[in-house]
Amino acid sequence: MSELTTTRAACLARDDQDPLAPLRQRFDLPAGVIYLDGNSLGARPRAALQRAQEVVAREWGQDLIKSWNTAGWFDLPKRLGARLAPLVGAGADEVVVTDSTSLNLFKALAAAVRIQAQGETANRRVIVTERSNFPTDIYMAEGLTSWLERGYSVRLVDSSEELPAAIDADCAVVMLTHVNYRTGHQHDMAALTRHAHQNGALVVWDLAHSAGAVPVDLNGAEADFAVGCTYKYLNGGPGAPAFIWVPRRHQARFAHPLSGWWGHAQPFAMAHGFAPADGIGRALCGTPPVVSLAMVECGLEVFEETTMDAIRAKSLQLTDLFIELVESRCAAHPLGLVTPREHARRGSQVSFTHPHGYAVMQALIARGVIGDYREPEIMRFGFTPLYTSFADVWDAVEILKDILDREDYDVGAERGAVT
Amino acid sequence: MSELTTTRAACLARDDQDPLAPLRQRFDLPAGVIYLDGNSLGARPRAALQRAQEVVAREWGQDLIKSWNTAGWFDLPKRLGARLAPLVGAGADEVVVTDSTSLNLFKALAAAVRIQAQGETANRRVIVTERSNFPTDIYMAEGLTSWLERGYSVRLVDSSEELPAAIDADCAVVMLTHVNYRTGHQHDMAALTRHAHQNGALVVWDLAHSAGAVPVDLNGAEADFAVGCTYKYLNGGPGAPAFIWVPRRHQARFAHPLSGWWGHAQPFAMAHGFAPADGIGRALCGTPPVVSLAMVECGLEVFEETTMDAIRAKSLQLTDLFIELVESRCAAHPLGLVTPREHARRGSQVSFTHPHGYAVMQALIARGVIGDYREPEIMRFGFTPLYTSFADVWDAVEILKDILDREDYDVGAERGAVT
Numbered sequence: 001m002s003e004l005t006t007t008r009a010a011c012l013a014r015d016d017q018d019p020l021a022p023l024r025q026r027f028d029l030p031a032g033v034i035y036l037d038g039n040s041l042g043a044r045p046r047a048a049l050q051r052a053q054e055v056v057a058r059e060w061g062q063d064l065i066k067s068w069n070t071a072g073w074f075d076l077p078k079r080l081g082a083r084l085a086p087l088v089g090a091g092a093d094e095v096v097v098t099d100s101t102s103l104n105l106f107k108a109l110a111a112a113v114r115i116q117a118q119g120e121t122a123n124r125r126v127i128v129t130e131r132s133n134f135p136t137d138i139y140m141a142e143g144l145t146s147w148l149e150r151g152y153s154v155r156l157v158d159s160s161e162e163l164p165a166a167i168d169a170d171c172a173v174v175m176l177t178h179v180n181y182r183t184g185h186q187h188d189m190a191a192l193t194r195h196a197h198q199n200g201a202l203v204v205w206d207l208a209h210s211a212g213a214v215p216v217d218l219n220g221a222e223a224d225f226a227v228g229c230t231y232k233y234l235n236g237g238p239g240a241p242a243f244i245w246v247p248r249r250h251q252a253r254f255a256h257p258l259s260g261w262w263g264h265a266q267p268f269a270m271a272h273g274f275a276p277a278d279g280i281g282r283a284l285c286g287t288p289p290v291v292s293l294a295m296v297e298c299g300l301e302v303f304e305e306t307t308m309d310a311i312r313a314k315s316l317q318l319t320d321l322f323i324e325l326v327e328s329r330c331a332a333h334p335l336g337l338v339t340p341r342e343h344a345r346r347g348s349q350v351s352f353t354h355p356h357g358y359a360v361m362q363a364l365i366a367r368g369v370i371g372d373y374r375e376p377e378i379m380r381f382g383f384t385p386l387y388t389s390f391a392d393v394w395d396a397v398e399i400l401k402d403i404l405d406r407e408d409y410d411v412g413a414e415r416g417a418v419t
Numbered sequence: 420m421s422e423l424t425t426t427r428a429a430c431l432a433r434d435d436q437d438p439l440a441p442l443r444q445r446f447d448l449p450a451g452v453i454y455l456d457g458n459s460l461g462a463r464p465r466a467a468l469q470r471a472q473e474v475v476a477r478e479w480g481q482d483l484i485k486s487w488n489t490a491g492w493f494d495l496p497k498r499l500g501a502r503l504a505p506l507v508g509a510g511a512d513e514v515v516v517t518d519s520t521s522l523n524l525f526k527a528l529a530a531a532v533r534i535q536a537q538g539e540t541a542n543r544r545v546i547v548t549e550r551s552n553f554p555t556d557i558y559m560a561e562g563l564t565s566w567l568e569r570g571y572s573v574r575l576v577d578s579s580e581e582l583p584a585a586i587d588a589d590c591a592v593v594m595l596t597h598v599n600y601r602t603g604h605q606h607d608m609a610a611l612t613r614h615a616h617q618n619g620a621l622v623v624w625d626l627a628h629s630a631g632a633v634p635v636d637l638n639g640a641e642a643d644f645a646v647g648c649t650y651k652y653l654n655g656g657p658g659a660p661a662f663i664w665v666p667r668r669h670q671a672r673f674a675h676p677l678s679g680w681w682g683h684a685q686p687f688a689m690a691h692g693f694a695p696a697d698g699i700g701r702a703l704c705g706t707p708p709v710v711s712l713a714m715v716e717c718g719l720e721v722f723e724e725t726t727m728d729a730i731r732a733k734s735l736q737l738t739d740l741f742i743e744l745v746e747s748r749c750a751a752h753p754l755g756l757v758t759p760r761e762h763a764r765r766g767s768q769v770s771f772t773h774p775h776g777y778a779v780m781q782a783l784i785a786r787g788v789i790g791d792y793r794e795p796e797i798m799r800f801g802f803t804p805l806y807t808s809f810a811d812v813w814d815a816v817e818i819l820k821d822i823l824d825r826e827d828y829d830v831g832a833e834r835g836a837v838t
Contacts, residue, residue, distance in 0.1 A: 028480045037484045044480035052475045052710065053468065060657055061447045061463035065456045065789060073657060100705025102679035103522065110566070131691065136680035136705065139693040143678035147529070149568055156691070182689075231706070238479055238492060238709035259562035260521035261555035270794055272550060272575070274558040286519025286555065287650070289711030290657035291471065370484060375689055 006321070011390035019306075020314050020385050026302045027235070027387045034392045034399075036371045039181075039209060039349045039382030042235030045298040055294045073290050077262075080293065081243060081280065083300045084234070087308060088207060088226065089217030090245050097243045097296055098262075098284050101208055101229050102136045104244035107256040107283055108225035109144050109173060111246075112202045113152070114255050116172040121200055124172035128201070130163070131156040134181045137206055141175055160187070164195055171201045178216065179209035179347030182374045184339035186214060186347045190221040197222070208232060211243070213315065213348035213384075215308040218245055225250065233348065233384060235299035240292050244283045251279050260285035302386060314385035315348040318393055322350050322381060325397040333404040338378060348384070353377040356411050360400075363409035369396045425740065430809035438725075439733050439804050445721045446654070446806045453811045453818075455790045458600075458628060458768045458801030461654030464717040474713045492709050496681075499712065500662060500699065502719045503653070506727060507626060507645065508636030509664050516662045516715055517681075517703050520627055520648050521555045523663035526675040526702060527644035528563050528592060530665075531621045532571070533674050535591040540619055543591035547620070549582070550575040553600045556625055560594055579606070583614055590620045597635065598628035598766030601793045603758035605633060605766045609640040616641070627651060630662070631718075632734065632767035632803075634727040637664055644669065652767065652803060654718035659711050663702045670698050679704035721805060733804035734767040737812055741769050741800060744816040752823040757797060767803070772796040775830050779819075782828035788815045 015021055027043045029035060035043055059067040068074050081095030088095070098104070109127065116124050127141045138154065145152035157166045167174055174196045179186045189205060196203045207228030210216050212235075218226050226245040230236035246254045255276065261267045262284035265275040276282035303311075319339070326335060338351040354360050357377040364371060364379075371381040381396070403409055434440055446462045448454055454462055478486040487493050500514030507514070517523070528546065535543050546560045557573065564571035576585045586593055593615045598605045608624060615622045626647030629635050631654075637645055645664040649655035665673045674695065680686045681703035684694040695701035722730075738758070745754060757770040773779050776796040783790060783798075790800040800815070822828055 028476070030481045030483070033483075035483060041479075041484045041487075043483065044475065049472065049475050049480070052471045056463065056468050056471045056656070056714070057447070060460075061468070062449045064449070064452075064454060064462065065460045065791065066784075067657065068460075099518070099522070100679065100707075102681075102705035103518070103677065106677060135683070135686075135689045135691070138691065139678045139680060139683065142693050143676040147676040148566070237475070238486065239706045239712070240710075241708055242705070257562040257566040258522065258525060259558045260519065261558060262521075264554070264558065267554075270554045272554070272557065274561050286521035286661075287658040288519075289660055289708040291659075291714060292708030292711040293658070295475070295710060365485075372484065 005324070008391065008394045011394040014390040018314065018390070020310060021389065023302060023305060024387045024389065029387060032368050034369045034396045036369065036381040036383065036388070036396060038235070038384035038387070039213070039232050039380065040372055041238055042232055042299065042384065043387055044237070045235055045302055047301065048237060048295050048298040051294055051298050052291065055291050076290065076293050077284055077288055078280065080296050080300065083297065084211070084243055087216070087303055088211055088228070088245065089219050091219065091248060094247055094280055095243055095245050096280050096283050097230060097241050097293065098288055099241060101206065101227050101242040102140050103258065104227040104242050104283070105137055105204065105206060106140045106144060107258055108204045108227055108244060109141055109175060110256040111254045112173040112204055112225055113144070113148065115250070115253055116202060121172065124170055124200065125151045126153055126155050126170045127173045127175055128155045128157060128163070128166045128171045129175040130160065131158050132180060132182065133177050134206070134208065137175060137177060160185070163192065167196050167199045167201050169200070171199065174201050174203045175206070176203065177206040177208060179214065181209055182351060182378055182380070184347040184349040184351055186345050188344070189216070189223065193221045193223050209347050209349070212303065215312050219247060230296045230299065234296070235302065237292060237295035237299070240296050241288060246280055246283055251282070254282055258285045262286060311385045315383055316343050316346070318383040318385060318388060318390065319346060319348065319350050321390060321393050322383065322397065325394065326352060326400065329397050329401045330404055349380055349382045351378050351380050354379060356409060359409040359411045359413050360403060362413045363403045364400060367399045367403065369399050424743070427810065427813045430813040433809040437733065437809070439729060440808065442721060442724060443806045443808065448806060451787050453788045453815045455788065455800040455802065455807070455815060457803035457806070458632070458651050458799065459791055460657055461651055461718065461803065462806055463656070464654055464721055466720065467656060467714050467717040470713055470717050471710065474710050495709065495712050496703055496707055497699065499715050499719065502716065503630070503662055506635070506722055507630055507647070507664065508638050510638065510667060513666055513699055514662055514664045515699050515702050516649060516660050516712060517707055518660060520625065520646050520661040521559050522677065523646040523661050523702070524556055524559045524623070524625060525563060526677055527623045527646055527663060528560055528594060529675040530673045531592040531623055531644055532563070532567065534669070534672055535621060540591065543589055543619065544570045545572055545574050545589045546592045546594055547574045547576060547582070547585045547590045548594040549579065550577050551599060551601065552596050553625070553627065556594060556596060579604070582611065586615050586618045586620050588619070590618065593620050593622045594625070595622065596625040596627060598633060600628055601770060601797055601799070603766040603768040603770055605764050607763070608635070608642065612640045612642050628766050628768070631722060634731050638666060649715045649718065653715070654721065656711060656714035656718070659715050660707060665699055665702055670701070673701055677704045681705060730804045734802055735762050735765070737802040737804060737807060737809065738765060738767065738769050740809060740812050741802065741816065744813065745771060745819065748816050748820045749823055768799055768801045770797050770799050773798060775828060778828040778830045778832050779822060781832050782822045783819060786818050786822065788818050
């Protein structure tokens, strides 16, 4: 066992000095739980309960149909988009919160493919992505290509190193998840976007594990389209609607087949023939689920109390600490670090393999340390600087060590589903 | 003015005898309001507030990620579908609640077109619908056809009478809204479905203004696919997720391009390559908005206290009474009945034109009678037997009469958006 460079007291002292520590009070976290699964479902902002009551009791119950105007329900997708925009380096009029990540990805891919189908790039018929991408991203790309005219296909690349070469003269669109859901590996968005553009491709970024987790500068990177999730690091509530970013320069030619009335220039004119709204509104489709949508605002508000730079600084401290403690305190056990050590390549999660990863994770959860498990053998631990303390990290590792030392896990445990 | 056959006292007496009257207590309605807009946004079931608090405070806040299993979030789309199914003559394993009506329509149309593209019907490339259909339905059909291989198109029929002839040898799919959103006209589902099948077409029904409003027997009619809304007559909350019905006989070949992980046979295997779930699960796409979704259950539970036949009987009594009272009490004014008098052709709403329909509706709303307005000149009044009384109908007409008699409306009123 290597020598420990920290102690629990030192962790508590870091918490005392942590400028983000007071933000933990903005969240309702259960007693006795160390929640390291905010990369799957973010914790509940305290404000969300009152907001839910307002929306359900007053806006829906009392003001009824009038609330579309008086409570601002109509503007909610755009208002939330404008509030989310600074977190990902987007303009306020470039983001809407709507539908699921999968559906928004479909819109973005369709639009990118359509743009490439015009002009000299029309012969490009391949969407390039990684085999290790989150499955639904690949499924949606396959769904799109298999319904387009003959000749479109999805090309899966086996490793990040092979990506640059795969972006060849057949490649219309590169679809990448910025931070990998399983490994926590972070791509260099600016460099990959530049490389894709130099090779004639457009890039669609999935920010599911980036938004609110790491600094993102979509406009700085000159990215083409992006989508992301609000119920992970943004703490918008279970299954809360996702977001989509379309930069101003692409908005006029942003076209997709999911052309519902909310994306129409004049939805209430009940006009015949679809005429897309000017600007980001054309990324909308049908009526949004207002109660879930309203919760997103409570998550976003908390971010306005700090900066993504401050969040990133603490995130790296938390993940560095976790890696150091696991590797020192649990050195006797067959744990393998999957997440990059290099800061620039790391998201806000740490993944370790263990031959009995599923059973060990179940034992951790039973002891109040909530992470999750992903095939094969991967235990995921998400670190959310808004509500995770340094002492949490220490305590989580002590519990992990105890479970491993005593082999206090059931290798025959039946596997349930987790998202 | 024709002779009145009823009085307010008689209306109150009917309320006393009404077996559905006690169900009004299941809803939270604001004092001083006669709510005749349940065809746009249904009233709030009292249970919805407590349910929202449970989902937000306990399921999300306290149980966090575990709630996907322990609170049954995973099963919610199917569980709600099974509960909704009897209201539309569907099997319990044939319906899911998910996404918006627009998106579900896209899936159903895509699947129907794909089925027709196989075999002897492959030359059929036209989707037939009515020009008077709800615009988003037409927009979604246009969105689909314009992205399919060359040759697909949408054919708009100008009147219901022209429909049968339009279902010709080029017609792949007939897309109809069962009850028209503007006129309240109800199609004969069984007869039109039979006619379409005899002519080689499949039929997709939009039940937005039917589910919970009129008896529907999808399996009895041998319909092919259906979608519908939960936030109107089903009282599921603002923008609550919609439903989609795929009968068992079509499930194995139900394919659409929105192939997200929730529609995968094993969503958590994180497998490569999309393999659709057996059964209705393949109509799902991305993660659903749980808080909004949970509200739908509160709306559906109220329907289990009665039957669609009882609801229909009262609905016809309410709409008959409204027509009779408006035509007798307001006979001096230029009101034109748009909704069919024939019961079999009528939904659960009544629409009247008035040259100043928008202004009159604004005056009604200011006086607490909440209906809505649709271009051109149409005042819509929805009658929801679960919470509308006969005395409400009487009082609403008295207020309408007073506004019209005194010309107490502002013809210059600016037009806001309503949904």
